[in-house]
Amino acid sequence: MVSVDPAAAAAHLVLSTELVPGIRSAIADLGGDGPGTLVHVAPTGPGSRWPSNSAAALVHHLCGVITSWGAACLGAEEVVRERAAEFEFAGPVGPEVDRLADLVDRLPGWAAAARDRGTLAHPTGTAFDVAAARRAGTLTVDWVLAHILHDVAGHLGHLEVTRDVLLDRAPGP
Numbered sequence: 455m456v457s458v459d460p461a462a463a464a465a466h467l468v469l470s471t472e473l474v475p476g477i478r479s480a481i482a483d484l485g486g487d488g489p490g491t492l493v494h495v496a497p498t499g500p501g502s503r504w505p506s507n508s509a510a511a512l513v514h515h516l517c518g519v520i521t522s523w524g525a526a527c528l529g530a531e532e533v534v535r536e537r538a539a540e541f542e543f544a545g546p547v548g549p550e551v552d553r554l555a556d557l558v559d560r561l562p563g564w565a566a567a568a569r570d571r572g573t574l575a576h577p578t579g580t581a582f583d584v585a586a587a588r589r590a591g592t593l594t595v596d597w598v599l600a601h602i603l604h605d606v607a608g609h610l611g612h613l614e615v616t617r618d619v620l621l622d623r624a625p626g627p
Contacts, residue, residue, distance in 0.1 A: 462565035465599040469558045473606045477513060478551055480610070480617045484509050487546045494544055497619040507541050512613050513550045514543035518579065519605045520557040523598050527577040529564035535579030561602070568595045 485491030498506045507515070518540045526533040543550075568574055574593055576584060582601075587593035 459562060459565045459569060459595075461596050461599050462562040465565075465603055466558060466562050468603060469561070469606060470555070473603075473610050474551070474555050474558055476610050477516075477554065477613060480613045481509060481513065481547055481551055483617050484620065487548045492617075492620045492624070493547045495620055497616050506616065507612070508543075509613055509616050510545070510547040510550065511541045511543045512609050512616070513547055513554060514545075515540040516606055516609055517550055517554050517557060519609075520554065520561070520602060522577040522580050523602050523605075524557060524561050524564045527574050527598055528568040528595065529560075530567065530571065530575040531564075533578040537579040537581065561599075565595055565599060568598075574598065 481493060484493045486493065493510045494508045496506045496508045496511075498504050515537075518535050518537060521533055522535050522537075525531040526535075574595070577598075584593065587597075
């Protein structure tokens with residue numbers, strides 16, 4: 455019998471029933487992958503004093519976040535990640551949202567693997583100071599799960615603001 459990790463189960467529940475559906479909704483509001491949609495438009499233009507990311511880039515980045523912290527750090531899987539390139543994403547966003555949901559579904563298994571090993575691997579391509587967290591003893595499975603929730607929730611907020619700004623600028627019916 456496989457044991458259920460309560461923290462991972464809780465994180466999975468929030469991610470799969472609230473955050474990923476919120477991302478899907480915002481992407482749908484922007485027109486998804488249809489022609490002339492707003493998913494690849496950033497609220498601020500090139501050279502802006504306040505650069506921003508497109509909705510598609512935010513979703514692609516979240517796939518990188520969960521791959522880095524989930525697959526690499528918790529699951530100890532070999533991962534290649536180019537964090538800076540995530541923000542230049544120009545591919546179809548629908549498959550990326552599906553990939554995000556699939557990654558979220560793997561999170562409980564990765565957490566269980568980390569607890570079984572008793573160690574965390576290094577997250578690939580992160581801007582976070584992992585060495586300092588290890589020295590402080592704060593890099594734990596529960597912290598990683600909270601960090602993933604924090605990142606996804608924060609970027610859902612960015613995505614919702616992106617949607618609101620872009621739709622407000624769009625010509626009315």
